[in-house]
Amino acid sequence: MSHEMTLPLLLKQLGLPMMLMRFEENAQRALEEQWSYPQFLSKLCELEVAARYQKRVQRHTNEAKLLPGKTLDSFEFKKAKSINAAQIQALADNTSWVKQANNIVIFGPSGVGKTHLACAIGFRLIEQGVRVLFTPTTTLVQKLQKARHEYKLPEALAKLARIPVLILDDISYVKKSEFETSVLFELIADRYETNSLIITSNQPFGEWDQVFPDNMMAVAAIDRLIHHATIINIKEQSYRKANVTVNT
Numbered sequence: 572m573s574h575e576m577t578l579p580l581l582l583k584q585l586g587l588p589m590m591l592m593r594f595e596e597n598a599q600r601a602l603e604e605q606w607s608y609p610q611f612l613s614k615l616c617e618l619e620v621a622a623r624y625q626k627r628v629q630r631h632t633n634e635a636k637l638l639p640g641k642t643l644d645s646f647e648f649k650k651a652k653s654i655n656a657a658q659i660q661a662l663a664d665n666t667s668w669v670k671q672a673n674n675i676v677i678f679g680p681s682g683v684g685k686t687h688l689a690c691a692i693g694f695r696l697i698e699q700g701v702r703v704l705f706t707p708t709t710t711l712v713q714k715l716q717k718a719r720h721e722y723k724l725p726e727a728l729a730k731l732a733r734i735p736v737l738i739l740d741d742i743s744y745v746k747k748s749e750f751e752t753s754v755l756f757e758l759i760a761d762r763y764e765t766n767s768l769i770i771t772s773n774q775p776f777g778e779w780d781q782v783f784p785d786n787m788m789a790v791a792a793i794d795r796l797i798h799h800a801t802i803i804n805i806k807e808q809s810y811r812k813a814n815v816t817v818n819t
């Protein structure tokens with residue numbers, strides 16, 4: 572059997588779909604442009620690597636559940652004078668803080684872009700191979716409560732621990748009850764110095780006694796979050812309110 576006939580079978584068996592799809596056209600180009608054998612092989616490998624990268628990014632993007640369109644390119648930094656654009660860009664482009672299990676906490680009133688920034692950083696991290704998961708804090712707390720009732724909380728926390736960056740949106744909307752805040756505290760404690768959190772909140776730390784019913788628990792949670800954290804405080808007025816058109 573000729574090499575031309577066996578090569579597609581070998582590429583398929585090796586699990587190299589892009590090389591299988593593109594080798595014929597690139598073989599023809601190699602002949603026309605007189606590529607060396609290493610050049611031809613390198614080109615096919617580049618195509619395979621690029622295809623796998625795009626597939627991985629798409630898979631991790633689907634998994635992350637980030638809000639569509641909330642990217643750095645679409646964020647209007649010119650309207651947010653209190654936000655250091657260079658700092659946000661650095662957090663998005665440099666994954667060292669994730670490797671060190673550091674956190675990001677974004678404060679500000681409703682409608683100033685806290686969630687947008689959190690998602691934008693998440694999208695950029697995914698492009699660099701970091702797995703991310705976005706969730707409203709109340710939704711995740713309810714899931715963890717259910718897991719606790721079913722005696723499966725350790726398994727649920729272990730599953731979340733496989734995600735290097737967990738984005739907890741609107742943490743201050745969690746109800747102030749022992750059951751809800753205890754699982755939230757266990758999540759924060761479980762990720763302390765092992766995995767990263769990005770948290771958005773419209774309440775400063777001084778008002779987190781409205782989230783945690785026990786002051787000692789609130790202090791302990793804050794202490795774990797800020798031990799290795801970047802704090803971003805947005806002091807703008809709500810963009811959503813500013814863009815509302817009132818009909819008279």
